[in-house]
Amino acid sequence: MEEVVVLIVGAGPVGLATAACLSQFSIPYVIVERESCSASLWRNRAYDRLKLHLAKEFCELPHMSYPIDAPTYIPKNQFVKYLDDYIERFNIQPKYLTAVESSTYDIDEKCWSIIACDIEKCTIVNYKAKFLVVASGDNSEDNIPVVPGLETFPGVAIHSSSYKSGISYTGRNVLVVGSGNSGMEIAYDLASHGANTSIVIRSPIHIMSKELIRLGMTLVRHLPMKLNGEDMLNSDGLPKKELEFQNHWEGANMVYCAGLGRRGLAGIALDAKNISSDIKSSIESMSG
Numbered sequence: 637m638e639e640v641v642v643l644i645v646g647a648g649p650v651g652l653a654t655a656a657c658l659s660q661f662s663i664p665y666v667i668v669e670r671e672s673c674s675a676s677l678w679r680n681r682a683y684d685r686l687k688l689h690l691a692k693e694f695c696e697l698p699h700m701s702y703p704i705d706a707p708t709y710i711p712k713n714q715f716v717k718y719l720d721d722y723i724e725r726f727n728i729q730p731k732y733l734t735a736v737e738s739s740t741y742d743i744d745e746k747c748w749s750i751i752a753c754d755i756e757k758c759t760i761v762n763y764k765a766k767f768l769v770v771a772s773g774d775n776s777e778d779n780i781p782v783v784p785g786l787e788t789f790p791g792v793a794i795h796s797s798s799y800k801s802g803i804s805y806t807g808r809n810v811l812v813v814g815s816g817n818s819g820m821e822i823a824y825d826l827a828s829h830g831a832n833t834s835i836v837i838r839s840p841i842h843i844m845s846k847e848l849i850r851l852g853m854t855l856v857r858h859l860p861m862k863l864n865g866e867d868m869l870n871s872d873g874l875p876k877k878e879l880e881f882q883n884h885w886e887g888a889n890m891v892y893c894a895g896l897g898r899r900g901l902a903g904i905a906l907d908a909k910n911i912s913s914d915i916k917s918s919i920e921s922m923s924g
Contacts, residue, residue, distance in 0.1 A: 640666045642915060643750055643765035647674040647730035650895030650904045651771035652719065653697040656726040657912035660699060663919065666763065667728065668752060670735035675719050677773070678712060681797040685825050686712040688901065689817050691850045695901040697722055698908055709846065734761065739768060741889045748891070767915050771894040796822060802829030810834070815841050853902065886914060 642658060644651050647669035658665045673679055688695045688710045692702050695710065700722055706714065722728075733755040740749045750763040778795045786793060796818045802810075802825045812823040815837040826833040886892060892911045895904050 637762045637764055638666070639764045640664065641765070641919075642666070642767040642769060643668070643748070643763050644769045644771055644894075645736050646771035646773060646894075647671075647728075647732070648677060648771065648773050648895070649675060649697060649719065649901060650773060650907060651730075651769075652722055652726075652728055653904055653908035654769055654771055654894050654911055655728045656700075656722065657698050657908045658915065659726050659728075661912060661916045663912070663915060666765075667730045668734040668736060669730045669732050670755070672732050674723060674730055674732075675716065677797075678716055678719070682712050683796075683799050683818075683822060683825065684712070684801045685821065688715060689846075689849075690853060690900070690902055691846070694850075694853050696905065698905045700725060741891075743889075746890075748889075767890045767892070767918070769892045769894055769911060770896075773895050802826040802831055805829060805831040808832065811836060814838075886910075890915075890918065 641663060642665035644654055644665055644667040647667055651667055655665055655667050691708050692706055692710050696702060734752050735755055736750055736752045738751045742749055748765045748768045750765060752761045754761050778797055780795055799822055805826055806829050809832045810826050812819050812835040823833050823835045894907045894911055
């Protein structure tokens with residue numbers, strides 16, 4: 637049984653950000669990650685032309701800015717390099733290939749008992765933590781809807797997480813389902829590589845320029861929104877609609893959900909700062 641003050645589950649951007657913020661307060665922690673690297677979504681499951689969709693000032697992790705000469709919209713590879721530099725700067729040492737299997741709160745001892753599996757060694761690792769931070773992110777699993785007839789479709793059907801480049805689709809007919817950031821950019825990438833591209837959009841959408849979104853995000857910084865609620869998550873494990881812009885990160889019994897506010901990288905830094913500050917206050921109240 638390894639006793640820790642804080643156990644962080646997930647070494648994506650939000651887990652790394654939380655670790656860095658805790659280190660600023662000299663609060664010891666352990667960070668575990670089921671994959672063999674940090675930010676595996678960005679390294680292994682992102683298409684080649686991906687750039688951050690928000691301006692760099694809204695996508696910085698706490699306590700470390702991008703280089704002065706970085707472009708306004710950061711390319712994927714440069715963002716991954718930024719994360720590697722971040723890990724080195726704050727001496728973050730994730731325990732890779734460690735998958736959390738269960739967690740139970742002990743009311744009497746007021747701590748979490750976590751059972752994890754060391755995937756490489758095929759052994760069980762037990763942790764006892766005062767605080768538990770779930771930082772697995774809201775995009776860690778593919779969301780593939782059931783489409784009648786897809787199993788007999790004679791062509792190729794892939795999820796966006798498996799898409800890399802449109803270079804192999806030149807001259808082919810391709811249908812993109814969905815008009816989110818990934819869907820729109822993948823459709824553009826396919827068309828740029830000479831694919832006959834169509835896109836299916838379920839509901840009416842608003843199309844705005846990056847400059848307009850940047851202006852809106854700048855204004856939002858000066859218009860904070862606060863609400864009060866009780867239950868954190870819905871049946872899908874995500875913050876309830878009415879909780880998305882409030883303290884969605886704070887749960888009962890010293891558990892925190894980081895990066896589940898559906899605000900992407902823009903909300904990650906705020907979550908990490910809020911969670912680390914709350915843990916610091918709780919520790920001080922316990923010792924006081």
